[in-house]
Amino acid sequence: MLFSGWDSLFRTLVVGVLAYVALIIFLRISGKRTLSKMNAFDLIVTVALGSTLATVLLSKDVALAEGLLAFALLIALQFAVTWSSVRALWVRQLATGEPQMLVYCGAFLSAAMVRSRVTEDEIRAAVRSVGVNSLDKVHAVVLETDGSFSVVKMGEEGENGSSLAGVVGPGDVRSSTSDASDLARC
Known part of the structure; x- marks a missing residue:
């Protein structure tokens, strides 16, 4: 009709x-x-x-x-x-859930990436989008609750990683032991 x-x-x-x-x-x-x-x-x-x-x-x-x-x-x-x-x-x-750390001190947190269903390529794209050419220059990459990525550059993390407070990741009792072993050098 x-x-x-x-x-x-x-x-x-x-x-x-x-x-x-x-x-x-x-x-x-x-x-x-x-x-x-x-x-x-x-x-x-x-x-x-x-x-x-x-x-x-x-x-x-x-x-x-x-x-x-x-x-x-x-x-x-x-x-x-x-x-x-x-x-x-x-x-x-x-x-809203919680933000999830995916990279810490330049190292991928593989267990967190699997839980969040995020690939290394997606993280690298987020790092490139803020003008960083190496993961060694990245203090942290966080998957925010809205699905966006936040990239904290080395030297810009602030006092005691204050911008990372409340993020599930290294140093948090909720992070996995395999992620913690990835961070021995940091």
Whole structure:
């Protein structure tokens, strides 16, 4: 069917504009964290919001008020989880996971790479992207909770590796013994 009538087109136009405006207002009210760089939890909320918008736009069985309530509910849940994650470590770990160290003192942490499903080529690309031409010049490479790589160059690690606090890796009781043996020289 190519055309079902002007009424359905008019409904889609009106509901689409109203739902879009409401979604923007809700997102602005909820704060910058809702629109931040995405980790797995944020991706789920974003996909759910998009799915809800599509359903409100295209389904005559879903009233605009129901769609707006669904938007508000998803954003409120996202706000509650992010608010809680700032205040409780277990909520943060559940919602976003933990950053994982993949290279330490120029050495690949093979067990961490396997757990994170990351290849040496991907790490080398991340190192090259920050203008470093040798792993010997890298203090650490961290897989962040949003899937991006952070590269800390040798000599830039700061006092006691302060930027690496909270990262799962060497010196952390959660790191594997095979990773620890890779680091004997550091």
